[in-house]
Amino acid sequence: MKRYEQVTETLRAQIESYQLRPGEPLPSLRSLSEQLAVSKNTVIHAYQQLEAEGLIEPRPRQGFFVSHGQPLPEVSASPRPVQLGALALNIIRAASCSDLHPLGSADPDTRFPARAQLYKTLAKNARHRAHQQSKISHYQPPPGSDLLRSRLAHHISESAFACKPQEIIISNGTQEGISLSLRAIASPGDIIAVESPSFYGTLQCIEALGLKVVEIPTIPGEGINLCLLDKVLKEWPIKALLLNPNVNNPLGFQMHVGQQEKLMAITEPYQLPIIEDDVFGELNYQSHRHPPLKALDTNGRVVLCSSFSKSLDTDIRIGWVVPGKFYEEINYLKYVTTLASSGLTQDASAEFMAERRFARHLRRLKRTYRQRWDLIAEDMCRHMPREVSFSHPEGGYLSWLELPAGCDGDRIYQQALSEGIAITPGSLFSTRGEYRHCIRLNFSVYDGNPDLRRALIRVSELIRQDIGRL
Secondary structure (H helix, E strand, O other): OOHHHHHHHHHHHHHHOOOOOOOOEOOOHHHHHHHHOOOHHHHHHHHHHHHHOOOEEEEOOOEEEEOOOOOOOOOOOOOEEOOOOOHHHHHHHHHOOOOOEEOOOOOOOOOOHHHHHHHHHHHHHHHHHHOOOOOOOOOOOOOOOHHHHHHHHHHHHHHOOOOOHHHOEEEOHHHHHHHHHHHHHOOOOOEEEEEEOOOHHHHHHHHHOOOEEEEEEEEOOOEEOHHHHHHHHHHOOEEEEEEOOEOOOOOOOEOOHHHHHHHHHHHHHHOOOEEEEOOOHHHEOOOOOOOOHHHHOOOOOEEEEEEOOOOOOHHHOOEEEEOHHHHHHHHHHHHHHOOOOOHHHHHHHHHHOHHHHHHHHHHHHHHHHHHHHHHHHHHHHHHOOOOOEEOOOOEOOEEEEEOOOOOOHHHHHHHHHHOOEEOEEHHHHOOOOOOOOEEEEEOOOOOOOHHHHHHHHHHHHHHHHHHHHO
């Protein structure tokens, strides 16, 4: 068998077994030739053969993608309770250990000047309060600081969609915003539709509230499977749709405007509430951010939740909700649940947002994370087994690795952790355990540090060993 035929056969098998899914990009000519130790001409010949078979298709200036002509596997989508257990909490605890190589939990790099500036402002405000002669302390009640809401509204209006300060509620991070939104819209036993794979924090929130989920697969490069969503809405009394369409966690894609419009049209007859997790939305690699679903909302049924957690620091715990027609319910639930978010931190955040500091910081973040993606992608092409495919994120700092069926991401996670390396196993991203053969990597601090590169190489070796076990 000729070399190009071997490459063709390997890729064909990955496409037919859905290791490479419809719409997913194939590696570049250079990266695949390096990974397989073959010439670029060999890869070109293989791609031409797959294109002739209708399995892949070229896109101008983007490369080759798996053809959408490939039928998706049949999926039965039915409601089920969520039972993830304590593994996610263990991963978050492990991420706080300073002696671990941080390739796991989705935490941002904190070595940017903007974060230091924010904490200097916070310290200055704290010193000022320490010397105040006020007789009594006051909460900063919902919906939150007027100044912070005003500056957030200005920022959102400039970058995403028209927003007024009185439309915003301050929350303790995105997670509280999502929890409040679910409580405002649904009751225990109700059914929530989510995309799959889905961020495990979202699934655990649904679990804690006693809700059921219908998991709808994601089509790489497009977003939630709209045909299956349409079918599910006809079959089940779905109370809300919860999804992360822009710089998705864990897959990294952006749901493009055409797909967003179709989603809104499909859900319109049901007046279905949509909870939009937009925490990574501003970290796309383009010069301008991709519009969220909320930008297409004409009747207030999209609830957008975001925060500073992925762009500044997870410890700030300042988030915001733009709740549309659910404003009063969410504002009241915020009051009876946590009463208030820190007024001191809200004031410092508002001061930080003055003079376009946040916008400048975002531009720097996006450039940096794009550079780090290039670094880790090159190293993964060089060191990962050829049977491993990985997502090509359109923003943020997360990459989703898919291993051959039968591999055990949980075992690889435990082995890596025992050697001081943090990764995230794919089993957490579904209630059905179907992503046990996947892992998610965080490359936010992957800046060429030799120790991190060695950690990635070791993860690659552990994966190779697990493949050998098969």
